[in-house]
Amino acid sequence: WLDIVRGMEKPSGDMSWQEYAFRRSTDANPFPSIMGRVCPAPCEDGCNRNEVEDTVGINAVEQFIGDNAKKEGYKFEINAKDTGKKVAIIGGGCGGLSAALQLRKQGHSVTVFEKYEQLGGMMMYGIPDYRVPRDILQYEIDRIIETGIETKMNTKVGVDISMEELEKDYDAVLFAIGAMSGRMLPIPGGDATNCVSGVAFLEAYNQGRLKHITGKVICIGGGDT
Numbered sequence: 001w002l003d004i005v006r007g008m009e010k011p012s013g014d015m016s017w018q019e020y021a022f023r024r025s026t027d028a029n030p031f032p033s034i035m036g037r038v039c040p041a042p043c044e045d046g047c048n049r050n051e052v053e054d055t056v057g058i059n060a061v062e063q064f065i066g067d068n069a070k071k072e073g074y075k076f077e078i079n080a081k082d083t084g085k086k087v088a089i090i091g092g093g094c095g096g097l098s099a100a101l102q103l104r105k106q107g108h109s110v111t112v113f114e115k116y117e118q119l120g121g122m123m124m125y126g127i128p129d130y131r132v133p134r135d136i137l138q139y140e141i142d143r144i145i146e147t148g149i150e151t152k153m154n155t156k157v158g159v160d161i162s163m164e165e166l167e168k169d170y171d172a173v174l175f176a177i178g179a180m181s182g183r184m185l186p187i188p189g190g191d192a193t194n195c196v197s198g199v200a201f202l203e204a205y206n207q208g209r210l211k212h213i214t215g216k217v218i219c220i221g222g223g224d225t
Contacts, residue, residue, distance in 0.1 A: 036063025093121015
């Protein structure tokens with residue numbers, strides 16, 4: 001899609017280069033607006049354009065492709081014939097939703113089981129809204145769901161529905177539960193109730209459960225979180 005943006009690869013027919021870049025990029029990643037915003041761009045440190053003028057802003061290009069797609073209302077097209085196969089996906093984050101789209105493109109029926117009340121996984125619950133505007137995230141999620149994906153929200157597999165039921169009702173089950181468990185400090189007292197992982201902190205913030213903190217707070221770790 002970088003070649004398309006640069007004009008080195010041309011679309012066929014009347015399709016604009018902006019739509020063609022969207023179609024080609026989302027073959028691999030259906031969240032260009034989100035990826036373009038959250039990518040820390042490690043490639044820029046080693047970019048040989050540093051020796052000439054400045055780095056290639058790949059993430060900025062990807063964000064443009066995604067934001068323009070929202071503006072123009074581009075949708076995913078499902079042209080595959082229905083296979084009659086049913087797939088259950090456990091987890092409605094970026095992995096589960098990406099897999100759901102690819103399965104729909106192959107003609108399979110897909111049901112996503114999500115334990116939270118909103119889809120998006122770490123995009124929704126692990127990143128603050130100043131990094132990922134929620135209207136843009138919701139648009140990119142809805143564009144996937146609109147291809148005919150069924151969702152079961154507030155449903156925890158093993159609690160609200162058993163694995164035996166899934167194995168009986170579906171031809172395949174995909175585990176896409178993500179990496180939503182933070183790492184605690186490996187020291188005595190590291191599991192105390194007032195020791196909170198960065199992941200748990202962000203989840204509470206994004207769910208609106210984080211109301212107030214009293215006293216002094218120590219942050220261990222100087223990264224983005």
